[in-house]
Amino acid sequence: MSGTMMAVVYHGKGDLRFEERPIPTILDSRDAIVKVGMSSICTSDFHIRNGAVPRARENVILGHEFAGEVVAVGDAVKKIKPGQRVAANVETFCGECWFCKQGFVNNCVQGGWELGCRIDGCQTEYVRVPFADNGLTVIPDSLAYEDVIMLSCILPSGYFGAELAEIKPGDTVVVLGAGPVGCTTMMSARLFGPACIVAVDPIGERLDFAKKNGWCDVTVNPNEEDLEAVVKGLTDGRGADSVIEVAGGKNTFETAWKVARPNGIVSLIAMYEEAQSLPLHLMYGKNLTFKTGGVDACHNDVLMKLIEGGKLNCRPLITHTMPLNDIMHGYDIFEHHLDGCVKVAITPYER
Ligand SMILES: NC(=O)c1ccc[n+]([C@@H]2O[C@H](COP(=O)([O-])OP(=O)(O)OC[C@H]3O[C@@H](n4cnc5c(N)ncnc54)[C@H](O)[C@@H]3O)[C@@H](O)[C@H]2O)c1
Ligand SMILES: [Zn+2]
Ligand SMILES: [Zn+2]
Numbered sequence: 001m002s003g004t005m006m007a008v009v010y011h012g013k014g015d016l017r018f019e020e021r022p023i024p025t026i027l028d029s030r031d032a033i034v035k036v037g038m039s040s041i042c043t044s045d046f047h048i049r050n051g052a053v054p055r056a057r058e059n060v061i062l063g064h065e066f067a068g069e070v071v072a073v074g075d076a077v078k079k080i081k082p083g084q085r086v087a088a089n090v091e092t093f094c095g096e097c098w099f100c101k102q103g104f105v106n107n108c109v110q111g112g113w114e115l116g117c118r119i120d121g122c123q124t125e126y127v128r129v130p131f132a133d134n135g136l137t138v139i140p141d142s143l144a145y146e147d148v149i150m151l152s153c154i155l156p157s158g159y160f161g162a163e164l165a166e167i168k169p170g171d172t173v174v175v176l177g178a179g180p181v182g183c184t185t186m187m188s189a190r191l192f193g194p195a196c197i198v199a200v201d202p203i204g205e206r207l208d209f210a211k212k213n214g215w216c217d218v219t220v221n222p223n224e225e226d227l228e229a230v231v232k233g234l235t236d237g238r239g240a241d242s243v244i245e246v247a248g249g250k251n252t253f254e255t256a257w258k259v260a261r262p263n264g265i266v267s268l269i270a271m272y273e274e275a276q277s278l279p280l281h282l283m284y285g286k287n288l289t290f291k292t293g294g295v296d297a298c299h300n301d302v303l304m305k306l307i308e309g310g311k312l313n314c315r316p317l318i319t320h321t322m323p324l325n326d327i328m329h330g331y332d333i334f335e336h337h338l339d340g341c342v343k344v345a346i347t348p349y350e351r
Contacts, residue, residue: 037068043179073132200255
């Protein structure tokens, strides 16, 4: 296959362009080429555009959330076959290095967050996926692209945040931020059996949306209520057993450790654009555990089964659908939460 395709390309801080790029080809025997059937835009794409992701490379096609059809595979690809419908993983990983063997795929010595960051991603028409047997999950016939598009990044990220939080049955969990990743965090947290999930966001309609979908039990708008007082009221004055920070706001790191109970866990999934302050003297004796991370997306097979079994449903997050032709408009409404936008699904380019 040869020719060109349309793509969103990062040309340096503040400079995204929708332009023509060559269609990719197999470069390594473990590669696959996937024709994009549906893609999306992640808040992390804005962090790249804003120059806040040091590992990002200029001239790269953005996008790391997609599903599509395999059109070619290299000789060493064993599981994935041309013609299959697949959901991609944000992480590129070899599966063989020390980090991969522990499940720490974000730190794979040959990969990590590569797609749409260091190598060309999916806000285009075709993608080269390295280590295709690890980076792609076959989609069961019963599921549509809309059901699995979040499996690339925001669902594993939410699951990762919930896993780091070590939630136990009966716990009270605070989730800071009810954006798309906040929502996948809440639905993943449910799998671990907490008694109460508290969603926090200054945008009332995002709180209502999370509550309506059954992802949280209590909602708090921090501009209208005293969050610490609400959480203490729910926990006999102790504070939250765990707090998952998926807002990345000006003061949300501080809120996270303040609302956690002594000996609680603070799970940090938000990607900050600025340094945060860790005033250890103010939390002395609180004995908190902080965990941070870029997603170790190593459970995508399990998450696919949970979607198939109806235990996880990310479909309501798609509030807008548009062809690749309109993706720059998609960036605008997604970034500014216009028209109730939570997540944008991008369908193939229309010629
Ligand atoms: N760790 C990872 O691997 C990983 C993966 C994907 C996304 N992320 C990051 O997760 C974060 C969330 O992503 P998203 O797409 O949901 O972003 P988003 O901007 O849509 O959502 C953030 C939410 O936080 C809310 N918020 C702002 N100030 C707040 C406050 N003071 N208290 C509570 N909520 C507040 C906002 O109103 C918004 O709804 C981003 O920083 C993104 O880059 C990390
Ligand atoms: Zn992402
Ligand atoms: Zn590896």
